[in-house]
């Protein structure tokens with residue numbers, strides 16, 4: 007009996023050690039950084055594509071305040087509430103002292119400078135598809151934004167999720183660290199739209215349903231998402247009857263630019279900060295997004311399947 011118990015104990019320890027090992031952070035190393043002269047002007051566009059301020063500006067920030075990345079916004083999920091941290095240029099409370107490599111690994115790998123995992127509430131599952139050049143330009147722009155002190159509240163999570171190392175196993179299952187690949191047969195415009203939507207734009211983080219583990223269900227990509235605050239689901243944005251099948255390319259670009267929808271409605275809820283950022287893009291990029299969405303396979307909304 008004692009021998010059996012010891013054997014079981016040894017197996018448990020081995021499995022735990024194996025899982026701990028598998029959960030190790032995977033990072034880009036210094037050799038992985040391209041020779042690139044960062045362009046803060048282009049970085050400003052990347053910032054709006056990626057909507058960093060939708061989460062990292064102080065709750066209720068308006069106008070210019072949306073460039074002060076003080077953090078503090080609470081993101082409610084089935085796993086608890088995450089609070090977006092201060093990512094201003096403040097040297098103590100923000101990320102002012104970070105190197106390019108630390109920034110790239112945070113955004114594209116979800117790993118902190120001290121080597122721990124970030125929670126995927128930080129949408130790095132999408133940002134892993136960004137080009138490193140875009141992320142370096144983004145950093146050069148963010149380095150020009152104001153510093154502000156102050157620390158966001160700690161996350162309020164279900165107990166088993168407090169151990170960050172465990173996120174490594176989630177990443178092992180759902181994150182491939184692969185660069186963006188354009189859809190088969192896509193022309194240049196659709197390829198650009200696919201990059202913007204799936205990479206920086208992280209549209210699927212809200213518009214794609216999630217599995218039990220909170221990872222996006224790619225089979226049903228863009229067929230709508232669960233409402234984070236209950237009530238209304240996030241709409242289907244594939245060109246099907248219950249999605250945006252009735253919208254023209256112009257309807258989509260106009261909505262992204264002005265916030266006005268066909269039929270004189272306006273965007274509400276979580277789409278408002280997204281649209282405000284989309285308004286800062288070039289016409290060509292908004293057109294690329296529209297062309298890509300209309301090229302998607304039409305799907306019924308996931309809640310009807």
Ligand code: HEC
Pocket residue numbers: 056057058059060061062081088089090091092093100101109112113118123124125126127128129133
């Ligand atoms: C959907 C909301 C959301 C968006 C959009 C978002 N973030 Fe975050 N971000 C978070 C959350 C939540 C965390 C905290 C993660 C954690 O604690 O594990 C975080 C953490 C970070 C951190 C780590 C800060 C630290 O002190 O360790 C950095 C850096 C960061 N985000 C940068 C960005 C950048 C740059 C963008 C745009 C490209 C961005 N974020 C977009 C939610 C978001």
Ligand code: HEC
Pocket residue numbers: 202203207208209210211212213240241242243249250258261267272273274275276277280295
């Ligand atoms: C933070 C969550 C979130 C993100 C990210 C997001 N959306 Fe949305 N989107 C919403 C919500 C919520 C609505 C519904 C708004 C409403 O009720 O008025 C919406 C509505 C829309 C609609 C209108 C659909 C309809 O039938 O009315 C379009 C088109 C759209 N989003 C496109 C996009 C694109 C393109 C992106 C990426 C650049 C994106 N969204 C990113 C939450 C999001």
